[in-house]
Amino acid sequence: MTATLSEPDLERHFEGTIARDARIEPRDWVPEGYRKTMIRQIAQHAHSEIIGMQPEGNWITRAPSLRRKAILLAKVQDEAGHGLYLYSAAETLGADRAELTEKLVTGRQKYSSIFNYPTLNFADVGVIGWLVDGAAICNQVPLCRSSYGPYARAMIRICKEESFHQRQGYELLMTMMKGTEQQRRMVQDATDRWWWPSLMMFGPPDADSPNTAQSMAWKIKRHTNDELRQRFVDMTVPQAEALGVTLPDPELRWNPERGHYDFGEIDWTEFKRVLSGAGPCNAERVAHRRAAHENGAWVREAAAAHAAKSRRGREKAA
Amino acid sequence: MSSEWPLYEVFVRGKRGLNHVHVGSLHAADDEMALHHARDLYTRRNEGVSIWVVKAADITASSPDEKDPFFAPSGDKVYRHPTFYDIPDDVPHM
Ligand SMILES: [Fe+2]
Ligand SMILES: [Fe+2]
Numbered sequence: 001m002t003a004t005l006s007e008p009d010l011e012r013h014f015e016g017t018i019a020r021d022a023r024i025e026p027r028d029w030v031p032e033g034y035r036k037t038m039i040r041q042i043a044q045h046a047h048s049e050i051i052g053m054q055p056e057g058n059w060i061t062r063a064p065s066l067r068r069k070a071i072l073l074a075k076v077q078d079e080a081g082h083g084l085y086l087y088s089a090a091e092t093l094g095a096d097r098a099e100l101t102e103k104l105v106t107g108r109q110k111y112s113s114i115f116n117y118p119t120l121n122f123a124d125v126g127v128i129g130w131l132v133d134g135a136a137i138c139n140q141v142p143l144c145r146s147s148y149g150p151y152a153r154a155m156i157r158i159c160k161e162e163s164f165h166q167r168q169g170y171e172l173l174m175t176m177m178k179g180t181e182q183q184r185r186m187v188q189d190a191t192d193r194w195w196w197p198s199l200m201m202f203g204p205p206d207a208d209s210p211n212t213a214q215s216m217a218w219k220i221k222r223h224t225n226d227e228l229r230q231r232f233v234d235m236t237v238p239q240a241e242a243l244g245v246t247l248p249d250p251e252l253r254w255n256p257e258r259g260h261y262d263f264g265e266i267d268w269t270e271f272k273r274v275l276s277g278a279g280p281c282n283a284e285r286v287a288h289r290r291a292a293h294e295n296g297a298w299v300r301e302a303a304a305a306h307a308a309k310s311r312r313g314r315e316k317a318a
Numbered sequence: 319m320s321s322e323w324p325l326y327e328v329f330v331r332g333k334r335g336l337n338h339v340h341v342g343s344l345h346a347a348d349d350e351m352a353l354h355h356a357r358d359l360y361t362r363r364n365e366g367v368s369i370w371v372v373k374a375a376d377i378t379a380s381s382p383d384e385k386d387p388f389f390a391p392s393g394d395k396v397y398r399h400p401t402f403y404d405i406p407d408d409v410p411h412m
Contacts, residue, residue, distance in 0.1 A: 085359075091325065161363075
């Protein structure tokens with residue numbers, strides 16, 4: 001039916017849908033650039049959720065209590081779920097899931113730079129929940145209004161679950177802060193290590209983010225990287241005060257004229273270095289994901305063989 | 319690769335009295351595995367009392383666009399909606 005429309009007509013119709021703030025749905029005609037950008041964004045987001053299981057998964061067997069272990073298991077399981085919701089959304093645009101996994105394990109598609117840092121002590125689990133999931137929430141809440149329907153719906157589901165992630169992390173840290181001097185030092189140490197990488201999660205500064213304008217026009221993105229980063233800083237400073245930790249930035253202070261906190265310069269060379277593969281854990285993260293994928297091959301093959309055999313059995317009986 | 323699992327669409331009834339609603343998709347080797355995966359993936363927090371799974375390849379769908387001529391037969395029948403009819407405010411229970 002729509003096949004009879006000319007390309008400019010289809011393009012106008014697509015732009016009109018975006019302008020009305022209506023959602024683009026699977027099987028709608030979209031410009032090739034929109035499809036490509038959307039698939040890349042969703043896939044990178046999915047990969048981040050999947051790789052994001054590793055830093056915290058590292059502590060599941062060493063959680064200090066059964067309560068913390070059950071919580072951490074549930075959280076890591078949620079991250080797997082987030083990855084799967086997102087791969088599912090990418091598939092509605094014609095992406096192939098096996099191919100996306102292939103691109104991840106061969107390093108041809110990226111994931112968030114934050115997961116290339118190591119988790120050195122159990123306070124890291126708390127700080128990840130507080131800062132990393134906190135930053136993810138900041139990024140993701142506006143994406144619940146993304147122009148691509150399946151992505152926006154996946155984000156709504158994810159945001160509901162992220163709130164548990166952030167709160168369990170903050171509660172863990174509050175518990176440690178009420179503990180021994182050594183435990184308080186662990187929390188401060190983890191905060192020192194994760195603060196700057198968390199700020200990098202919002203991506204390069206606006207001046208250095210050439211795709212932002214197009215993404216905003218397509219309503220794939222609702223705010224710029226710097227806007228979201230500022231929002232995160234403003235939200236987090238009072239949380240740090242309530243917790244009793246110091247954020248590792250001597251330039252961090254309230255600016256009454258701007259109505260925001262000023263903060264120091266981010267080390268963008270480190271960001272680029274980690275993103276390009278030279279972070280402390282890049283090789284380990286990808287190798288681990290690849291091994292899990294390869295070691296699971298026989299399970300996938302056996303299940304497929306079993307399904308084929310029972311299908312043949314049923315056809316014979318019929 | 320022959321070991322690739324087919325895509326299933328997942329529908330969940332949130333609670334008694336509601337319709338099943340599409341929530342997403344997943345891959346599984348067969349129908350039973352699809353149900354189990356759907357439970358683990360889409361109802362980790364009691365989001366549903368009943369799940370349907372169906373192979374994506376078995377779904378026949380119209381184009382999603384409301385402007386599509388496919389939906390034209392219902393577009394011009396405003397009399398199918400209750401607001402089409404003027405009823406005085408003082409008539410109760412209408
Ligand atoms: Fe997540
Ligand atoms: Fe999370």
